[in-house]
Amino acid sequence: xxxxxxxxxxxxxxxxxxxxxxxxxxxxxxxxxxxxxxxxxxxxxxxxxxxxxxxxxxxxxxxxxxxxxxxxxxxxxxxxxxxxxxxxxxxxxxxxxxxxxxxxxxxxxxxxxxxxxxxxxxxxxxxxxxxxxxxxxxxxxxxxxxxxxxxxxxxxxxxxxxxxxxxxxxxxxxxxxxxxxxxxxxxxxxxxxxxxxxxxxxxxxxxxxxxxxxxxxxxxxxxxxxxxxxxxxxxxxxxxxxxxxxxxxxxxxxxxxxxxxxxxxxxxxxxxxxxxxxxxxxxxxxxxxxxxxxxxxxxxxxxxxxxxxxxxxxxxxxxxxxxxxxxxxxxxxxxxxxxxxxxxxxxxxxxxxxx
Amino acid sequence: xxxxxxxxxxxxxxxxxxxxxxxxxxxxxxxxxxxxxxxxxxxxxxxxxxxxxxxxxxxxxxxxxxxxxxxxxxxxxxxxxxxxxxxxxxxxxxxxxxxxxxxxxxxxxxxxxxxxxxxxxxxxxxxxxxxxxxxxxxxxxxxxxxxxxxxxxxxxxxxxxxxxxxxxxxxxxxxxxxxxxxxxxxxxxxxxxxxxxxxxxxxxxxxxxxxxxxxxxxxxxxxxxxxxxxxxxxxxxxxxxxxxxxxxxxxxxxxxxxxxxxxxxxxxxxxxxx
Numbered sequence: 355x356x357x358x359x360x361x362x363x364x365x366x367x368x369x370x371x372x373x374x375x376x377x378x379x380x381x382x383x384x385x386x387x388x389x390x391x392x393x394x395x396x397x398x399x400x401x402x403x404x405x406x407x408x409x410x411x412x413x414x415x416x417x418x419x420x421x422x423x424x425x426x427x428x429x430x431x432x433x434x435x436x437x438x439x440x441x442x443x444x445x446x447x448x449x450x451x452x453x454x455x456x457x458x459x460x461x462x463x464x465x466x467x468x469x470x471x472x473x474x475x476x477x478x479x480x481x482x483x484x485x486x487x488x489x490x491x492x493x494x495x496x497x498x499x500x501x502x503x504x505x506x507x508x509x510x511x512x513x514x515x516x517x518x519x520x521x522x523x524x525x526x527x528x529x530x531x532x533x534x535x536x537x538x539x540x541x542x543x544x545x546x547x548x549x550x551x552x553x554x555x556x557x558x559x560x561x562x563x564x565x566x567x568x569x570x571x572x573x574x575x576x577x578x579x580x581x582x583x584x585x586x587x588x589x590x591x592x593x594x595x596x597x598x599x600x601x602x603x604x605x606x607x608x609x610x611x612x613x614x615x616x617x618x619x620x621x622x623x624x625x626x627x628x629x630x631x632x633x634x635x636x637x638x639x640x641x642x643x644x645x646x647x648x649x650x651x652x653x654x655x656x657x658x659x660x661x662x663x664x665x666x667x668x669x670x671x672x673x674x675x676x677x678x679x680x681x682x683x684x685x686x687x688x689x690x691x692x693x694x695x696x697x698x699x700x701x702x703x704x705x706x707x708x709x
Numbered sequence: 710x711x712x713x714x715x716x717x718x719x720x721x722x723x724x725x726x727x728x729x730x731x732x733x734x735x736x737x738x739x740x741x742x743x744x745x746x747x748x749x750x751x752x753x754x755x756x757x758x759x760x761x762x763x764x765x766x767x768x769x770x771x772x773x774x775x776x777x778x779x780x781x782x783x784x785x786x787x788x789x790x791x792x793x794x795x796x797x798x799x800x801x802x803x804x805x806x807x808x809x810x811x812x813x814x815x816x817x818x819x820x821x822x823x824x825x826x827x828x829x830x831x832x833x834x835x836x837x838x839x840x841x842x843x844x845x846x847x848x849x850x851x852x853x854x855x856x857x858x859x860x861x862x863x864x865x866x867x868x869x870x871x872x873x874x875x876x877x878x879x880x881x882x883x884x885x886x887x888x889x890x891x892x893x894x895x896x897x898x899x900x901x902x903x904x905x906x907x908x909x910x911x912x913x914x915x916x917x918x919x920x921x922x923x924x925x926x927x928x929x930x931x932x933x934x935x936x937x938x939x940x941x942x943x944x945x946x947x948x949x950x951x952x953x954x955x956x957x958x959x960x961x962x963x964x965x966x967x968x969x970x971x972x973x974x975x976x977x978x979x980x981x982x983x
Contacts, residue, residue, distance in 0.1 A: 403877075403881060405877045405880065405881070425877070425880050425881045426880055426881060426882070426883040426884075430881060431881070432877070432878065432881050434874040434877070434878060435874075436872065436874055438872065438874035438875050438877070438878040440875065440878075440879075440893055440897075442893075442896040442897050442899070443896075451879075451882055451892075452882035452883060455882055455883040455884050455888060456883055499882075503882070503883075
């Protein structure tokens with residue numbers, strides 16, 4: 355099911371939680387609603403569910419205006435952060451609940467519930483109460499209960515935040531598997547960029563209620579629209595230095611240290627810019643490489659297959675992944691080359707991408 | 710070691726003494742119910758009757774229509790408890806889950822009403838009942854006791870502790886407010902509801918002052934009233950009075966024994982929370 359948001363705005367008294375949101379979310383995909391905490395991503399999810407009424411704007415599900423439709427009529431499944439299982443009902447009764455409310459015939463309930471239980475791998479827990487389940491199992495039950503209605507849209511609010519690290523990895527793959535098997539349009543909220551990158555088909559990145567970019571994870575990573583997007587994705591964080599373009603050369607602010615790269619060509623003279631460098635875009639220059647600048651090695655962290663090196667670029671500390679084959683020592687001054695990928699130039703005042 | 714045993718001895722002695730003080734009246738009532746008239750007045754007192762007088766019970770029933778009183782008590786208690794429970798659940802829902810303007814102000818005002826002592830209400834209630842022409846009818850014992858601010862307060866607090874996400878979850882599952890109340894909230898609040906039910910039953914069953922004011926005719930007496938009247942009716946037949954008391958107390962004792970855990974739990978929980 356395709357979801358179209360038109361100027362969707364939600365205001366709480368003076369706070370604008372979701373600000374003039376316009377986008378189209380493709381059907382049948384797993385989309386991540388990503389952003390720092392308090393950016394309005396959960397609010398947007400509840401606006402989509404209908405629990406939180408809109409202040410203004412319109413929402414369409416497959417070209418049908420649902421902006422004023424009651425939550426129960428939207429055909430959605432919602433999994434809450436705390437799972438919200440009914441504590442007095444068994445797993446089976448929990449999953450049956452939505453069907454019983456809809457007065458579905460008994461045999462059909464039986465069949466659909468056991469189908470769902472099989473899908474989320476909880477068939478052997480059917481007679482337990484929620485309090486007798488682990489976090490991961492409760493999560494599965496909550497997903498089953500949301501899915502048993504055969505919703506057109508599945509919404510998950512921070513589905514992994516209450517789980518420990520190992521379970522989180524397991525459950526995020528489970529969510530991916532269930533989504534792929536059922537092909538249900540799914541939107542999940544997360545503040546963890548790695549989580550969003552690893553399982554989603556597309557990421558909707560938000561900041562203070564405003565949409566920053568919507569794109570598949572890899573292309574958002576490689577092609578960020580503005581400084582915030584570049585900063586938010588990637589671990590370790592992207593390196594960021596401020597400066598000016600002078601005669602197609604980057605000059606660090608309050609310094610005469612320069613940096614050379616193909617990408618600076620064609621940028622107007624004297625522009626104030628932000629240069630963002632992904633750690634993996636920084637490498638030791640060899641043979642014919644264009645030398646961007648020279649840097650001193652401050653620290654080296656060997657981490658198995660890769661090596662994180664801290665470089666002093668004038669007064670700035672840069673994080674870089676440098677090929678393990680090169681012999682490096684602390685305090686060496688090495689020539690640095692910048693790859694094409696992962697080097698971004700942003701306008702300093704608008705924070706929009708220039709190159 | 711020695712000090713501990715000494716402490717234990719002191720504690721147990723005190724507890725046993727306390728227990729005797731609590732149990733003694735019941736024991737005295739029970740044993741007197743089986744005594745002959747002479748035995749009840751004998752000095753030194755006779756603890757155990759020499760020949761249990763089972764006939765006392767039959768005689769007591771002959772003196773006054775205790776079966777009628779019992780039926781009246783049952784009608785009044787069941788009606789009170791059922792109606793109070795329904796109004797309490799609905800009010801607690803309205804004051805916790807539903808959102809409406811002035812909700813909390815209204816609730817605070819209702820709590821303030823709890824300050825008004827029952828004795829003050831008796832006069833106005835009596836007037837209302839008289840104006841409605843209900844004096845000396847069982848309805849007069851039912852209508853003024855179909856709602857309770859105190860029970861509403863207890864249940865509302867419990868309802869408040871149920872997370873919002875359950876409500877929204879049920880909404881999305883297609884449940885109406887009504888369905889959510891009865892299918893989710895009430896089952897979750899079962900311990901609280903049982904406590905309220907039991908407390909209300911005991912209060913209603915033992916209620917004495919109000920019935921004494923509004924009921925005159927013999928046929929409309931409840932058990933406590935009947936017992937009170939029996940003191941004059943049975944004259945000096947102390948053993949018959951005790952037999953009648955025993956019959957009245959037994960249902961409550963049985964109820965308490967069955968539901969002891971719920972009562973203690975409910976009161977203990979309410980105490981901790983409050």
